[in-house]
Amino acid sequence: MNCEDYRQAITADPAFDGGAVHANACSGCRAYRDDMRVFDARIAAALAIDVPPLRMPALPDMETDNVVAIGARRFRPMPYALAASVLLAAFAAVRLLMPAPTFDSLADEVLAHLDHEPAALRVTDVPVSERRLARAVPASLARYEPGAALVTYAKTCVINGKDVPHLVIQGEHGPVTILLMSGEKIAAPVPLDGERVHGLIVPVGDGSIAIIGDRGEALEPISAKVLNSVTWTT
Amino acid sequence: MNASAGDERRQRFDALVAVCYEDMSRYATWLCRDRAIADDVVQEALLRAWKSLDSLRDDAAAKPWLLTIVRRENARYFERRRLDTVDIDELGAAQAAELAHAPDEELLGLREAMLRLEDDYREPLVLQVLVGFSTREIAAHMGLSQGAVLTRLHRARQKLKEDMDSRDTGN
Numbered sequence: 426m427n428c429e430d431y432r433q434a435i436t437a438d439p440a441f442d443g444g445a446v447h448a449n450a451c452s453g454c455r456a457y458r459d460d461m462r463v464f465d466a467r468i469a470a471a472l473a474i475d476v477p478p479l480r481m482p483a484l485p486d487m488e489t490d491n492v493v494a495i496g497a498r499r500f501r502p503m504p505y506a507l508a509a510s511v512l513l514a515a516f517a518a519v520r521l522l523m524p525a526p527t528f529d530s531l532a533d534e535v536l537a538h539l540d541h542e543p544a545a546l547r548v549t550d551v552p553v554s555e556r557r558l559a560r561a562v563p564a565s566l567a568r569y570e571p572g573a574a575l576v577t578y579a580k581t582c583v584i585n586g587k588d589v590p591h592l593v594i595q596g597e598h599g600p601v602t603i604l605l606m607s608g609e610k611i612a613a614p615v616p617l618d619g620e621r622v623h624g625l626i627v628p629v630g631d632g633s634i635a636i637i638g639d640r641g642e643a644l645e646p647i648s649a650k651v652l653n654s655v656t657w658t659t
Numbered sequence: 660m661n662a663s664a665g666d667e668r669r670q671r672f673d674a675l676v677a678v679c680y681e682d683m684s685r686y687a688t689w690l691c692r693d694r695a696i697a698d699d700v701v702q703e704a705l706l707r708a709w710k711s712l713d714s715l716r717d718d719a720a721a722k723p724w725l726l727t728i729v730r731r732e733n734a735r736y737f738e739r740r741r742l743d744t745v746d747i748d749e750l751g752a753a754q755a756a757e758l759a760h761a762p763d764e765e766l767l768g769l770r771e772a773m774l775r776l777e778d779d780y781r782e783p784l785v786l787q788v789l790v791g792f793s794t795r796e797i798a799a800h801m802g803l804s805q806g807a808v809l810t811r812l813h814r815a816r817q818k819l820k821e822d823m824d825s826r827d828t829g830n
Contacts, residue, residue, distance in 0.1 A: 437813040438787070438794065461816070465788060468819065471769035472789040476684045477694075479676070482702045484709045487668065540731060547799040599802050620734045621802050639802045 432457055439465040531609060532626065534585055535635045536619045539602060545578040545593050546600045553579045562590040567605050568656045585609060594647070598639040601647055607632035607659050630657050672712055675721040676705065682722060682790050683729050689785045690733045692774050704732040723800060726790065730800070765823075772822040780815035783808050 426434075426444045431454050434441045439461045448455050539546070553561075553576050561579035562569045567590065577600065578593035590605040602624075609626075611633045617624040624637030624644060634655060636648050676683075683704065687697035708728050715724050773781060786792040786800060794812075798805045 433813055434809075436816050437809040464816070464820065467765065467769055468773075468784070468816075469788050471766050471773060472685065472689065472785060474685060474688060474770075476681045477698065479680050480698075480702065481673075481676070482706045482709075484669070484672075484706065486665065487710070487712075540728075546802060548795060548803075548805060549799075597804075598807075599798065599804055620731070620738075 428454055435461050531585060531611070532615050532617050535604060535626065535637070536617060536622075538582060538584060538591075538604070539619070539622065539637065545580070545591065545602065547577065547593075548595070548599055549577050550575065550595070552576055558592075561592065562605065564658060566590065566607050566657070566659055568658055569605065570654045572650065572654055574650065574654070596638050596642045596647060598642040601636065601638040601642060601644070603651055604635040605632070605655060606635065607657050609633045627652065629655065631659070632657055668712065671718070672709055675715075675718060675725070676708075679722050679725045683725055685789055686726055686785060687729050687733060689773070689781060689789070690730065690778075691736070696736065700729060700732045700736050703736070704729045707732065722790070723792075723796060726786075727800060768823060768826050769819070772819050772826070775822065776815060776818060780811050780818060783811045784815040784819075787812060 426447045428447075428451060431444045431447050431451070434444060435454075435458050439458070444454075448458060558569070558571070558576055558579045561581050563581075566588070569590070569592070571594070574594040576592055576594050578591070580591050581588050582591040582604075583589065584604060584606060587606070587608045589607075592603040592605070593600045594603065595601070606626075608631075610631050611626060611628045614628065615626040615633075617626065617635065617637055619637070621640055622637050623640050623642075624635060625648065626633050626635045627648060629652060634651060636644055636651055638644055638647070680701075683701050684697065687700045687704070688694060691697055691700060704725065708725055715721060773784075776784070783797050783801065786797045787794075792800065794805050794808050797803075797812075798808045801808070803811075
């Protein structure tokens, strides 16, 4: 490591503790590091503005099913379980009678789903295990052969009421989300346009695949690889 | 609604917010550079976080989760309002005066310089210095590569230094 490399690293992160050999040998860089740490302490003080007292907004009551403790659920009286079943059946019937969602609503739901799982969008080089990947993409739904792609997140999620494998691979500009929507048949590609992301829902046989990445990410080559690596088995 | 489960949910939420609120408020303020707007953004973020609390599986990840919500609410706010661009110098002076509660001269100058810094540079610096995020966490939060984050952090400090130096020399 030379002076330039060391100073660049220290300027980007004054807590950087690499390059100790160089710092020990170079008094100029040691002085630069110490100055930068003092400057950073001043930045920290400048950023630590007063905070107004917490005002909690009026929080609405949430649905019971999401919050009932497991113990309580076990002893729920039968009539409630029956009522829940009837409600579920009615809901399913209504869903069947409802017209198919418009492409825009599917696009909105896909983008909204990314908001709900920010933890999926980590920059990492740690792949998920094959077991986890197999659990997220069950053989009964699709066959996915990632090839050289680094899959760093794999989970089954619900999009438009259907189980959807949610995968994340690492692109050139960060994480790229892939949603394998075997039950969402669309006639033509649907563009996705978020605050900092862009993407496409591509029709694939009786289903579709959403591919979303950073605005700077070139998605065409990724899309081509993904489309070649997925086969519906439903 | 099951009362005890609802209470548990509320207690969990209150505990998470108690730990993260200061970072949420400061982050929002430095993002939008306006106290009143930041308050609105935090209120909206709290409401949204409450509604989607069940999607947070690990409470240890609450801070990045809440700050991501703040970031998106801030973007939504400006998208809704489509605010006009304002003069950076005027904004810096006015907001620094509002943000500064009897600071020393250097601190005031540094706050003004922070407010003049472009969003792309200010945000990662706030996340690193104020919130304590690692480069990797900032990259994940902002949807950038770690290399891009390091470049922005380097440039942010350089710009602040230059701004402060020019202030010292009166240029």
